[in-house]
Amino acid sequence: LKGFFRIRNSKETHELDYWKKRKALEGTLINSHYRHFFSDHFGLPLDYYTGKRILDVGCGPRGSLEWAEQAQERIGLDSLASAYGEIGANSQKMRYVDAPSESMPFSSGWFDVVSSFNSLDHVDDLEKTIKEIGRVTKPGGLFLLLVEVNHDPTPCEPIVFSWDVVDAFKEDFKVLELRHYEKSANGMYDSIHAGVLYDHSNPARRYGILSAKFLRLE
Numbered sequence: 001l002k003g004f005f006r007i008r009n010s011k012e013t014h015e016l017d018y019w020k021k022r023k024a025l026e027g028t029l030i031n032s033h034y035r036h037f038f039s040d041h042f043g044l045p046l047d048y049y050t051g052k053r054i055l056d057v058g059c060g061p062r063g064s065l066e067w068a069e070q071a072q073e074r075i076g077l078d079s080l081a082s083a084y085g086e087i088g089a090n091s092q093k094m095r096y097v098d099a100p101s102e103s104m105p106f107s108s109g110w111f112d113v114v115s116s117f118n119s120l121d122h123v124d125d126l127e128k129t130i131k132e133i134g135r136v137t138k139p140g141g142l143f144l145l146l147v148e149v150n151h152d153p154t155p156c157e158p159i160v161f162s163w164d165v166v167d168a169f170k171e172d173f174k175v176l177e178l179r180h181y182e183k184s185a186n187g188m189y190d191s192i193h194a195g196v197l198y199d200h201s202n203p204a205r206r207y208g209i210l211s212a213k214f215l216r217l218e
């Protein structure tokens with residue numbers, strides 16, 4: 001039966017169910033927040049992206065790069081990209097690639113900017129994903145990371161790590177900017193907007209949100 005349909009694992013089934021529910025609630029999935037997170041949040045003017053190649057890893061179905069009309073290439077990579085076509089991704093102004101973050105179908109050093117927003121804890125293999133992010137980012141290029149840390153594993157977020165996940169990028173990247181936030185609102189993006197910095201003097205183990213801007217070493 002291989003080739004006629006793809007059997008989804010339980011993580012993918014949960015993830016797809018979530019997005020189908022979001023689609024039912026929102027109608028057209030909203031994506032207006034991404035522009036801010038790719039630009040102001042990381043101190044990058046919109047024209048920084050002019051002529052650049054952008055890759056959004058674990059991009060989801062919202063059309064996370066629709067804002068980037070000035071880019072030369074804007075690609076969202078997601079292991080559910082084909083399924084997302086059925087809930088609106090097909091008509092968005094960006095290219096989707098259906099592939100795993102552990103084995104990306106791109107040449108080394110192809111992208112000027114690579115991002116992973118709320119996806120690094122969703123992958124299957126963290127080590128392979130980090131290696132691939134390093135491989136496909138051009139020397140001198142940027143990697144933008146937003147992710148929740150310190151949570152228990154869930155069906156869609158099987159990978160658990162803490163603030164020191166940034167150290168796993170050290171072979172290929174230098175940290176340019178690092179921020180730690182409390183999860184003070186419902187979701188990751190709203191918590192960053194709320195801007196409550198993480199209180200490291202409070203020893204209770206709890207969710208946090210990591211924001212990091214990395215430079216790919218030459």
Ligand SMILES: C[S@@+](CC[C@H](N)C(=O)[O-])C[C@H]1O[C@@H](n2cnc3c(N)ncnc32)[C@H](O)[C@@H]1O
Pocket residue numbers: 015057058059060061062064077078079080099100101102116117118119122123124125
């Ligand atoms: C919570 S969604 C985040 C979507 C988007 N980045 C956002 O912030 O709105 C996580 C995404 O990661 C994708 N994902 C999970 N494991 C993956 C993998 N191994 N390779 C590529 N994408 C993966 C899921 O399919 C899902 O679309």
